[in-house]
Amino acid sequence: xxxxxxxxxxxxEAIWEGAPVTANEVVSRLNKKSAWHDKTVKTLLxxxxxKGAITFQREGRSYLYSPCLARxxxxxxxxxxxxxxxxxxxxxxxxxxxATTKKLKHSDIKELKAFIDxxxxxxx
Amino acid sequence: xxxxxxxxxxxxEAIWEGAPVTANEVVSRLNKKSAWHDKTVKTLLxxxxxKGAITFQREGRSYLYSPCLARxxxxxxxxxxxxxxxxxxxxxxxxxxxATTKKLKHSDIKELKAFIDxxxxxxx
DNA sequence: ATTTACAGATTACACCTGTAATCAAACTTG
DNA sequence: CAAGTTTGATTACAGGTGTAATCTGTAAAT
Numbered sequence: 001x002x003x004x005x006x007x008x009x010x011x012x013e014a015i016w017e018g019a020p021v022t023a024n025e026v027v028s029r030l031n032k033k034s035a036w037h038d039k040t041v042k043t044l045l046x047x048x049x050x051k052g053a054i055t056f057q058r059e060g061r062s063y064l065y066s067p068c069l070a071r072x073x074x075x076x077x078x079x080x081x082x083x084x085x086x087x088x089x090x091x092x093x094x095x096x097x098x099a100t101t102k103k104l105k106h107s108d109i110k111e112l113k114a115f116i117d118x119x120x121x122x123x124x
Numbered sequence: 125x126x127x128x129x130x131x132x133x134x135x136x137e138a139i140w141e142g143a144p145v146t147a148n149e150v151v152s153r154l155n156k157k158s159a160w161h162d163k164t165v166k167t168l169l170x171x172x173x174x175k176g177a178i179t180f181q182r183e184g185r186s187y188l189y190s191p192c193l194a195r196x197x198x199x200x201x202x203x204x205x206x207x208x209x210x211x212x213x214x215x216x217x218x219x220x221x222x223a224t225t226k227k228l229k230h231s232d233i234k235e236l237k238a239f240i241d242x243x244x245x246x247x248x
Numbered sequence: 249a250t251t252t253a254c255a256g257a258t259t260a261c262a263c264c265t266g267t268a269a270t271c272a273a274a275c276t277t278g
Numbered sequence: 279c280a281a282g283t284t285t286g287a288t289t290a291c292a293g294g295t296g297t298a299a300t301c302t303g304t305a306a307a308t
Binding site (some may be wrong): 072075076077078079080082083086087089090091092093094095096097098099100101102104106108109110111112113114115116119120123 | 201206214220222224228232235236238240
Binding site for chain 3 (some may be wrong): 279280281282283284285286287288289290291292293294295296297298299300301302303304305306307308
């Protein structure tokens with residue numbers, strides 16, 4: 001898969017918020033969370049284009065950027081990779097390990113149960 | 125937390141297999157999976173020491189390396205970080221997302237249920 | 249004692265990252 | 279049309295990464 005760095009990922013997130021989008025809008029979105037220098041963002045946009053993670057269409061003097069892969073797709077690959085690397089692919093181990101540090105809430109358990117019910121209905 | 129690179133992590137895994145351990149034994153363990161040049165491994169060991177991820181005691185002419193943090197600890201922090209970054213901390217979303225690509229097996233579901241039972245017993 | 253071997257330390261080097269500044273082309277404004 | 283502005287492109291530069299080769303000190307062998 002295309003490898004994006006930490007900072008590049010943050011830029012990607014901003015693009016996933018809504019595309020196509022101008023560089024300036026990306027800068028604005030990012031600055032809602034923390035301070036980004038616009039030159040830095042432009043550089044990262046360029047690198048993402050070069051890596052094939054995003055594309056653009058010229059719109060007058062500027063560009064409109066769009067992601068080349070859906071957030072879900074990216075996120076799922078990252079998840080699968082981590083479970084594979086760290087838990088030998090066993091999601092149960094992941095959840096158990098996760099729960100030893102991050103205290104789960106009742107709502108988390110409820111979500112898990114809902115997921116299991118759904119899975120069992122679909123897979124009798 | 126201490127940041128270790130991908131390759132450094134693989135070396136760490138070899139050390140976690142059993143420590144304290146000599147550089148040569150680390151090389152051997154790594155070569156069971158894929159080819160590693162011993163010079164490269166030595167470099168990575170040095171970098172891990174410098175980062176404080178591992179330590180060593182001199183043993184005659186060579187060193188015996190040991191990890192400075194437990195695998196569980198490292199793995200849990202990585203897990204928590206990923207769930208936080210990609211799923212806003214919601215583990216249910218993580219599992220649901222994970223299941224859309226990696227087909228879960230009955231054994232996975234069984235593990236999840238066992239985990240939930242345990243959790244519910246502990247948290248009435 | 250001199251040579252040899254081996255371990256870790258130092259050096260190498262290209263590519264990636266984070267963080268921008270500068271350049272150049274086009275667009276706007278006077 | 280000339281000057282300033284805006285946008286992406288190019289350049290910069292230090293520190294990290296992958297992948298080793300070379301240096302250096304000491305231990306083993308002759």
